[in-house]
Amino acid sequence: MISSFMKIHASYSIPVSMIRQFCFCPRIFYFEEVLSLHPEKPLWVDQGVAYHFKEMSLFKRRSLKKFNLSDAIKHYELPMYSELLSIHGKADLLLETDEFIIPVEIKTQTSKPSRGQIYQLCAYGLIGELQFKKKCSKGFFLLKTKDKTFPVSLTEEVKNDVKKVINNIHQVACENILPDTSATTNQCNQCEYINFCNDRNFNY
Numbered sequence: 001m002i003s004s005f006m007k008i009h010a011s012y013s014i015p016v017s018m019i020r021q022f023c024f025c026p027r028i029f030y031f032e033e034v035l036s037l038h039p040e041k042p043l044w045v046d047q048g049v050a051y052h053f054k055e056m057s058l059f060k061r062r063s064l065k066k067f068n069l070s071d072a073i074k075h076y077e078l079p080m081y082s083e084l085l086s087i088h089g090k091a092d093l094l095l096e097t098d099e100f101i102i103p104v105e106i107k108t109q110t111s112k113p114s115r116g117q118i119y120q121l122c123a124y125g126l127i128g129e130l131q132f133k134k135k136c137s138k139g140f141f142l143l144k145t146k147d148k149t150f151p152v153s154l155t156e157e158v159k160n161d162v163k164k165v166i167n168n169i170h171q172v173a174c175e176n177i178l179p180d181t182s183a184t185t186n187q188c189n190q191c192e193y194i195n196f197c198n199d200r201n202f203n204y
């Protein structure tokens with residue numbers, strides 16, 4: 001099989017969403033991007049997309065006064081790309097002030113964001129710093145709970161961790177070998193690639 005990665009590896013750019021997926025399980029990146037396998041998505045993915053659009057249109061009418069960001073320029077669904085970092089994606093929202101850029105992600109969950117989700121948010125901040133030539137030191141999530149905002153401090157440490165994940169993703173892509181994983185049974189049971197991981201030992 002000639003994978004999409006092999007066809008484009010010379011200028012390969014990682015979709016930002018893969019940073020979150022890679023943190024969940026590196027094999028998802030391998031199956032999706034290196035082997036170009038795309039099994040049917042579970043129903044809740046479509047429901048999540050519908051919720052996302054609804055929240056996005058509601059947010060467009062909201063004031064940012066309570067975040068002290070009423071003067072910020074709102075860039076919705078902004079296509080973003082960094083040649084330096086070799087990543088690209090579309091941020092739900094990027095707020096731009098005179099000095100700063102602040103990425104915002106809209107989520108269907110009520111629980112606090114995972115490490116992978118925070119790294120994805122941070123990746124948009126990293127691209128934004130380069131694209132807008134402004135500093136990014138925080139971002140936030142809008143969660144499904146009514147009016148629930150979850151702020152995240154995007155420190156240099158978090159940014160360096162994200163860069164390490166990006167390097168690890170490139171390494172998996174270059175090696176083109178099924179990566180090891182520490183995914184738990186619980187994670188695998190909610191994963192659409194479960195039929196491709198028959199080496200996993202599940203204790204049902």
Ligand code: SF4
Nearest residue numbers: 025027188191194197
């Ligand atoms: S089934 Fe488990 S090991 Fe396989 S890709 Fe999904 S999470 Fe990873």
